Amino acid sequence: MDAGMSQLHMAMYPWFAIGHITAYLHLANKLAERGHKISFILPKRTKARVEHINLHPQLISFIPITIPPVDGLPPHAETIFDASISLGTFIMTAMDRTEKDIELILLELKPNIVFFDYTCWMPNLTRSLGIKSVHYITLSMIFESYMECMEKQFRENNSVGNELNLENPPAGFPDPSIKLQAHEVRQLTSIVNSEFGSGVRYYDRISTSTRLSDAVAFRSCREIEEPYADFLESSYGKPLWLSGPVLPEAHAFTLEEKWAEWLSGFKDGSVVYCAFGSECRLHQDQLKELLLGLELTGFPFLAALKAPVGFESVEAAMPKGFHERVRGRGIVHGGWVQQTLILDHPSVGCFITHCGAASLLEALVSRCQIVVLPNFIDQLLNARMISRSIKAGVQVEKGEEDGLFTKESVCRAVKTVMDFESEVGKEVRENHLKLRNLLLTKDLEKSYIDSFCHKLQELVG
Incomplete structure (x- = not known):
C-alpha cells in the first residue's frame, strides 16, 4: 500500500x-x-x-x-x-x-x-x-462513442436506426x-x-x-x-x-503440456491460432468456410471454437474428410484454452480474432500477426479501428449485404499478414510492433x- x-x-x-x-x-x-x-x-x-x-x-x-x-x-x-x-x-x-x-x-x-x-x-x-x-x-x-453518436x-x-444511413x-x-x-x-x-x-x-x-x-x-x-x-x-x-x-499475468501460469508439446513441433512463427471468445457460435456454413480457409493457407493451425448453432460439438459440424486431411498439422478444439499463453508460444505467428475487447488487447501485446473477423456489435468497430485506423491487422472480407465470408477470404487475409514481402503485410507488422512496444513500455x-x-x-x- x-x-x-x-x-x-x-x-x-x-x-x-x-x-x-x-x-x-x-x-x-x-x-x-x-x-x-x-x-x-x-x-x-x-x-x-x-x-x-x-x-x-x-x-x-x-x-x-x-x-x-x-x-x-x-x-x-x-x-x-x-x-x-x-x-x-x-x-x-x-x-x-x-x-x-x-x-x-x-x-x-x-x-x-x-x-x-x-x-x-x-x-x-x-x-x-x-x-x-x-x-x-x-x-x-x-x-x-459510435453508440452515443447514433443515439443523438x-x-x-x-x-429509428433502420431509417438512417449509418454506412457513413x-x-x-x-x-x-x-x-x-x-x-x-x-x-x-x-x-x-x-x-x-x-x-x-x-x-x-x-x-x-x-x-x-x-x-x-x-x-x-x-x-x-x-x-x-x-x-x-x-x-x-x-x-x-x-x-x-x-x-x-501470464507468468503466473504454465501452458498445458499437450498444447506446449504440439506447438513445439512447428517452426517459430508458423502456426495460425484462431479463437472467437466464450460467446460466439458460428452457423455451420460459416464454420466450414473458416476451417476450409485455414486448411487452404497451408499453415499449421489451432482453432479453439464453440460448437456452431444447432450442434452439440464442433467436431460434429466439421467438413467431410477435413479431420483426415489436416491430421498432424491442424487441431479444432471445442473447449477452453489458455489463450494468453498460446499467443506467447514461439511457434504461434498469426492470431485470427473476433476482436472482442480483451482478445484485442492480448493480440496487440503479442508477437503474432493479427487477422480480424468480427461477429458481434462492439467487435465490428474494434476491427475497423485495428484494420483501418491503426492499420495493425487485416480484416477478413465479408459480403456487403449478407455479411458472409468465404474460405478464400480467410486464406487471403492470413497469407497477407504472413507474407513478409507484401506491402500490406509490412505495414501492419510495423504498426503492430510500434504499438506493442508502446503498450509494453x-x-x-x-x-x-x-x-x-x-x-x-x-x-x-
Whole structure:
C-alpha cells in the first residue's frame, strides 16, 4: 500500500458473461496487488470456471449467488457461455432480479465502492446505502462513442436506426474514415435499440448507468483510443477514468503440456491460432468456410471454437474428410484454452480474432500477426479501428449485404499478414510492433493502475 493511502473494500458485480467476469477479475488482481480488498459477486456454478484467475485469494473473496429462474432461460444457464447471445436478454432479466439479494449482500459487506457494468439500478441502490458506484466498462471506447453518436442522430431525426444511413459514421464521431457495411449497420442498430432485460433498451441501460454512477471507467488506454476518450468525457459531462489495458499475468501460469508439446513441433512463427471468445457460435456454413480457409493457407493451425448453432460439438459440424486431411498439422478444439499463453508460444505467428475487447488487447501485446473477423456489435468497430485506423491487422472480407465470408477470404487475409514481402503485410507488422512496444513500455500499466487507485481514494474521500 502506497504511503498516505488506506485499504479500500470494493465489491464487483460484472455482467454474467465469462469475458466480462474475467476482465473484472484481472482488475481485481491489480487492485489486490496494491493491498485493496475485493468481494467478487458471481453466479454460484461459474466460480469454478474462473477461480484459477484469482491470484490473491487472501484479498479477493468470491461471493456466489443463485440465479433466479426466468421464463425462456434454460434451468442450468448462469452466463452467456451456458446459453447463447440470443438469450442475453433473459440472462439480463435474471441479473435484474438479483437486486434484493445484492442489497442484502452489500448491507452485510459494507464496501466503500461497487464496480458494475449493465445493472443500471446499481447507482441508486448504492447511493441509498452510502456506497460509491463505478460504472466499469470492458467494451471499447470506439463502440461506446459510435453508440452515443447514433443515439443523438436518432433523437435529432426523430427516427429509428433502420431509417438512417449509418454506412457513413454518424455526425460527431471522432474518426470519419470508419465506415460500416450494410449488414453491420442492420446488426448494430438492431442490438442498440433492442430490449435488454426487464423492458430496458440496450442503449438506455448503458446511458443510465453512466449518468447515475459516481464515476465512469474503461478498461482501455489513450495509447489505443485517445480520440474516443476525449469524445466520451465531453459527451458524458464527467471525468472519464482509464484503468489501462489490465493485461493478464501470464507468468503466473504454465501452458498445458499437450498444447506446449504440439506447438513445439512447428517452426517459430508458423502456426495460425484462431479463437472467437466464450460467446460466439458460428452457423455451420460459416464454420466450414473458416476451417476450409485455414486448411487452404497451408499453415499449421489451432482453432479453439464453440460448437456452431444447432450442434452439440464442433467436431460434429466439421467438413467431410477435413479431420483426415489436416491430421498432424491442424487441431479444432471445442473447449477452453489458455489463450494468453498460446499467443506467447514461439511457434504461434498469426492470431485470427473476433476482436472482442480483451482478445484485442492480448493480440496487440503479442508477437503474432493479427487477422480480424468480427461477429458481434462492439467487435465490428474494434476491427475497423485495428484494420483501418491503426492499420495493425487485416480484416477478413465479408459480403456487403449478407455479411458472409468465404474460405478464400480467410486464406487471403492470413497469407497477407504472413507474407513478409507484401506491402500490406509490412505495414501492419510495423504498426503492430510500434504499438506493442508502446503498450509494453516499462511502468505504462503501473502508471494507469496507480492513477486509478488514487482516483478511487479521492472518490471515497
